[in-house]
Amino acid sequence: MDTDANGLELSLFYDYDRCEECGDCLYRCQVMGLSREEARDEIRRLRRGEKTRFVDSRCASCYSCNVFCPNDCSPYGLILYRWYQRYQARGLPVRAQLAMPLEEVNFNTIARQHHTARERELVAGWERNASSPEAVAAAGGTVLYAGCNAQIFPCLLDTSMIGDLTVMGAQELCCGELYYRLGIMDVVARQARVLEERFRHLGIKRMYVFCTAGFNILSNVLPRQFGARFDFEILYFYDWLLQRVDAGETVFSHPWKGSAVVQESCHAKVLGRHYADVPRELMRRAGLEVVEMAHARELSVCCGAACGARAYNPIDMGLQSLRQWREARDSGADRMVAYCATCLLLLHMGRILRPTRMPLYHLMEALMQAAGEEANHDLVASRARYIFTRIMARGAPRMVTPKRVRL
Numbered sequence: 247m248d249t250d251a252n253g254l255e256l257s258l259f260y261d262y263d264r265c266e267e268c269g270d271c272l273y274r275c276q277v278m279g280l281s282r283e284e285a286r287d288e289i290r291r292l293r294r295g296e297k298t299r300f301v302d303s304r305c306a307s308c309y310s311c312n313v314f315c316p317n318d319c320s321p322y323g324l325i326l327y328r329w330y331q332r333y334q335a336r337g338l339p340v341r342a343q344l345a346m347p348l349e350e351v352n353f354n355t356i357a358r359q360h361h362t363a364r365e366r367e368l369v370a371g372w373e374r375n376a377s378s379p380e381a382v383a384a385a386g387g388t389v390l391y392a393g394c395n396a397q398i399f400p401c402l403l404d405t406s407m408i409g410d411l412t413v414m415g416a417q418e419l420c421c422g423e424l425y426y427r428l429g430i431m432d433v434v435a436r437q438a439r440v441l442e443e444r445f446r447h448l449g450i451k452r453m454y455v456f457c458t459a460g461f462n463i464l465s466n467v468l469p470r471q472f473g474a475r476f477d478f479e480i481l482y483f484y485d486w487l488l489q490r491v492d493a494g495e496t497v498f499s500h501p502w503k504g505s506a507v508v509q510e511s512c513h514a515k516v517l518g519r520h521y522a523d524v525p526r527e528l529m530r531r532a533g534l535e536v537v538e539m540a541h542a543r544e545l546s547v548c549c550g551a552a553c554g555a556r557a558y559n560p561i562d563m564g565l566q567s568l569r570q571w572r573e574a575r576d577s578g579a580d581r582m583v584a585y586c587a588t589c590l591l592l593l594h595m596g597r598i599l600r601p602t603r604m605p606l607y608h609l610m611e612a613l614m615q616a617a618g619e620e621a622n623h624d625l626v627a628s629r630a631r632y633i634f635t636r637i638m639a640r641g642a643p644r645m646v647t648p649k650r651v652r653l
């Protein structure tokens with residue numbers, strides 16, 4: 247059985263013994279387009295740790311194969327583990343550092359350069375709360391975790407809809423999701439220890455998590471695969487928000503007219519149907535007719551963000567984002583809504599590559615507008631443009647250097 251010096255065994259990520267090499271997972275994959283025989287051969291190669299024919303050049307890192315496996319073996323975990331071994335052997339090209347939230351310069355620190363004065367004030371408060379057991383105690387131990395998703399676009403949480411929730415978040419409290427999706431498992435393991443210690447020190451009793459990715463990582467991935475012990479409740483923020491709507495604490499006084507197509511979160515697929523249903527229900531309550539892409543729910547494909555994982559190549563990310571836009575336009579909906587802010591960022595970047603008239607909103611923007619609040623839609627789009635141009639400027643020279651790093 248594969249193991250490594252960090253104690254991260256393959257068995258933590260993939261059930262080797264229950265796998266029957268049936269190939270269903272890769273045969274049903276909506277991205278790679280394999281025949282049954284190719285799928286069987288590819289899973290055998292992955293199991294043996296051999297060079298793959300398709301995964302390293304086509305896999306979009308979308309998580310769906312985990313849902314397709316009838317034996318619950320987590321074949322996506324097997325892919326991630328092979329990428330972890332690749333990283334261990336060869337390191338990471340320097341261009342990939344810009345996507346790593348714990349690096350000195352990355353998309354998140356670039357986003358901060360574009361924050362408004364109001365957003366800087368919000369984030370400073372979140373950081374103070376993330377270091378203050380007193381602030382957490384004053385909130386009765388209940389916090390709203392703002393990971394990098396919220397830190398890119400703090401304006402999404404600048405709303406009366408969050409009530410009196412105490413928001414906490416800081417760059418060093420990254421949940422590790424992006425590292426996980428790239429198979430940089432030793433950093434995820436380190437991050438699990440950092441979070442365990444900080445959350446214990448803060449005395450957290452209940453945590454709502456704003457983004458679906460962060461919720462899956464904190465409630466499932468870190469405890470099950472990295473042994474993190476979080477001895478408090480971890481809850482989905484959108485469940486809480488829907489309860490507030492039910493209780494009449496949030497009222498959509500300015501309901502939308504028309505329809506919106508949904509960009510799925512990869513993490514909602516593995517969390518279960520409920521986690522994709524709740525954002526849709528909130529959209530309906532806000533007056534939107536919900537439209538699905540041709541590939542929706544467990545068949546949905548990544549916005550593009552995780553597509554960089556297979557070859558650490560931003561071009562793969564851009565091309566996948568364009569595919570999502572094509573599906574969105576083909577749906578005939580009036581607009582697109584993403585409930586993950588990283589999807590929002592990638593899709594806004596995609597429309598820079600190929601402009602489209604279809605409007606794009608984050609779910610929070612759509613809800614704020616329906617609640618009669620002013621959502622700064624232009625700010626979100628201009629932030630995506632700002633990050634895109636800065637990353638292109640910094641990333642272009644890195645595309646051609648053979649230099650590799652370890653994190």
Ligand code: SF4
Nearest residue numbers: 265266268269271315
């Ligand atoms: S991981 Fe599951 S679906 Fe894939 S080959 Fe093994 S048993 Fe079949």
Ligand code: SF4
Nearest residue numbers: 275305306308309311
């Ligand atoms: S992660 Fe997605 S793209 Fe990659 S093999 Fe699995 S289903 Fe296919």
